Amino acid sequence: PVLVVDFGAQYAQLIARRVREANVYSEIVPSSMPVADILAKDPAAIVLSGGPSSVYEEGAPQVDPALFEAGVPVLGICYGFQAMALALGGEVAHTGLREYGGTKVAVTAQESTLLHGTPADQSVWMSHGDAVHNAPPGFSVLAESSGAPVAAFENPEKKFYGVQWHPEVKHSTFGQKVLTNFLHTGAGLPGDWTTGNVIEEQVARIRAEVGDAKVICALSGGVDSAVAAALVQRAVGDQLTCVFVDHGLLRSGEAEQVEQDFVASTGVKLKVVDAVERFATALAGVSDPETKRKIIGREFIRVFEDAARELVEEAQESGGGDVEFLVQGTLYPDVVESGGGTGTANIKSHHNVGGLPDDLQFKLVEPLRTLFKDEVRAVGAELGLPEEIVQRQPFPGPGLAIRIIGEVTKERLDTLRQADAIVRAELTAAGLDREIWQCPVVLLADVRSVGVQGDGRTYGHPIVLRPVSSEDAMTADWTRVPYELLAKISTRITNEVAEVNRVVLDVTSKPPGTIEWE
Ligand code: XMP
Numbered sequence: 001p002v003l004v005v006d007f008g009a010q011y012a013q014l015i016a017r018r019v020r021e022a023n024v025y026s027e028i029v030p031s032s033m034p035v036a037d038i039l040a041k042d043p044a045a046i047v048l049s050g051g052p053s054s055v056y057e058e059g060a061p062q063v064d065p066a067l068f069e070a071g072v073p074v075l076g077i078c079y080g081f082q083a084m085a086l087a088l089g090g091e092v093a094h095t096g097l098r099e100y101g102g103t104k105v106a107v108t109a110q111e112s113t114l115l116h117g118t119p120a121d122q123s124v125w126m127s128h129g130d131a132v133h134n135a136p137p138g139f140s141v142l143a144e145s146s147g148a149p150v151a152a153f154e155n156p157e158k159k160f161y162g163v164q165w166h167p168e169v170k171h172s173t174f175g176q177k178v179l180t181n182f183l184h185t186g187a188g189l190p191g192d193w194t195t196g197n198v199i200e201e202q203v204a205r206i207r208a209e210v211g212d213a214k215v216i217c218a219l220s221g222g223v224d225s226a227v228a229a230a231l232v233q234r235a236v237g238d239q240l241t242c243v244f245v246d247h248g249l250l251r252s253g254e255a256e257q258v259e260q261d262f263v264a265s266t267g268v269k270l271k272v273v274d275a276v277e278r279f280a281t282a283l284a285g286v287s288d289p290e291t292k293r294k295i296i297g298r299e300f301i302r303v304f305e306d307a308a309r310e311l312v313e314e315a316q317e318s319g320g321g322d323v324e325f326l327v328q329g330t331l332y333p334d335v336v337e338s339g340g341g342t343g344t345a346n347i348k349s350h351h352n353v354g355g356l357p358d359d360l361q362f363k364l365v366e367p368l369r370t371l372f373k374d375e376v377r378a379v380g381a382e383l384g385l386p387e388e389i390v391q392r393q394p395f396p397g398p399g400l401a402i403r404i405i406g407e408v409t410k411e412r413l414d415t416l417r418q419a420d421a422i423v424r425a426e427l428t429a430a431g432l433d434r435e436i437w438q439c440p441v442v443l444l445a446d447v448r449s450v451g452v453q454g455d456g457r458t459y460g461h462p463i464v465l466r467p468v469s470s471e472d473a474m475t476a477d478w479t480r481v482p483y484e485l486l487a488k489i490s491t492r493i494t495n496e497v498a499e500v501n502r503v504v505l506d507v508t509s510k511p512p513g514t515i516e517w518e
Contacts, residue, residue: 004047047182055079082164135150224329244273252418449501461499464503
């Protein structure tokens with residue numbers, strides 16, 4: 001793989017994604033990893049990421065010069081560029097001229113490997129206080145900006161390259177070109193890593209891992225569990241049984257999508273557990289958000305546990321392989337965040353198993369643990385999953401229960417489901433599904449307001465629209481949905497959904513507001 005050495009901040013994952021967009025497989029390693037361990041992974045190339053430190057700060061992560069003696073191509077970015085310059089005998093100084101945000105750089109070299117095919121003047125994204133003043137011996141300087149006398153350099157003979165700016169962010173107009181120049185030309189990597197390869201590789205790995213044993217998987221209706229299940233099904237067929245707990249808190253049509261469309265497109269063996277009554281009873285009289293979440297989590301585990309136990313017993317009676325494995329849709333960001341992908345810490349994914357009792361111990365199959373979300377969608381599409389599942393926007397595990405402000409009842413769920421279906425249909429028809437990260441529709445069940453409909457006074461509930469735009473749900477802004485569309489949605493909801501006589505728009509960013517209301 002190409003190894004992205006993570007010097008902190010949030011850049012490493014983005015770099016790893018961009019490298020993969022250039023069809024080269026990449027993994028992230030922490031900057032604390034000793035060079036010997038890094039080299040033991042047999043990297044095809046190394047990218048040193050940006051980071052928040054100054055190279056001169058006490059305790060700032062450094063690059064061990066031994067890294068440059070292994071003959072591996074290296075690209076330094078921002079902090080990684082400066083650390084590289086320092087390690088190879090260049091000079092880094094406090095300029096006092098901070099550059100932050102969109103910046104112009106001038107390409108000063110006539111010809112180069114790294115900046116080949118990019119214009120003489122280009123907009124890039126900078127974020128630095130220090131700057132490289134002198135390139136290390138043997139390097140040619142390729143570009144400059146007002147705050148960075150050496151903004152890019154290269155030593156093609158040794159296959160060492162560096163840029164002060166962040167080629168991984170979209171604001172750097174030719175950023176992806178710089179990365180592909182490094183990967184394809186500078187490091188000579190072919191760029192043959194594709195979604196198809198991922199499927200083949202994972203299928204082979206799952207077969208080897210699982211052997212004749214049986215496997216179970218909990219389907220939530222979301223993308224990750226669906227794609228993970230489809231991959232395992234591709235690998236071991238009927239050895240897999242999926243369990244779908246219908247808790248009655250999904251949106252209109254979603255249970256059917258799992259029970260019919262998913263099964264039809266994958267041929268997966270599905271066990272549906274109708275737990276609608278059970279969840280309704282457990283939630284009766286509860287309006288506190290945290291209590292709702294805890295009840296739903298607890299009930300889900302119990303229902304899944306029962307289903308799993310039945311499957312284990314059936315398998316034992318039938319005399320085939322035992323149920324030994326549980327599929328988890330763990331993604332690469334979880335793996336990185338819980339231990340830097342070093343293969344040691346696996347804390348988070350075990351947490352995801354969510355407290356199954358000791359006598360139900362499964363080994364985990366995690367076919368998505370090397371993938372980012374957009375890659376998971378691509379794999380799902382290639383496996384033939386329906387668009388509605390593959391492109392599904394995030395939806396919280398506790399479902400509609402945390403979008404009813406107040407007690408959850410069947411009537412309220414029906415009301416919310418109708419309003420939500422209208423909103424989804426209209427946003428989709430307007431082509432806004434990609435622009436909008438998700439649009440929670442919230443029923444203020446404990447609030448009433450006076451209205452007038454058909455000459456009569458009404459005393460109904462408001463529906464809140466919460467359209468947000470986001471990159472990763474950590475921060476979000478409210479989406480500026482066109483007024484005409486809002487008007488249409490409002491009219492339809494108040495006309496078509498009894499009980500609702502008012503539609504309001506949430507215009508709060510995150511922070512301070514969270515995306516969901518509870
Ligand atoms: P908040 O409301 O914290 O939501 O801004 C951030 C993102 O997480 C989703 N969300 C959940 N997803 N289980 C989930 O699987 C949950 O309990 C849960 N709560 C919130 C939310 O929809 C948004 O995408």
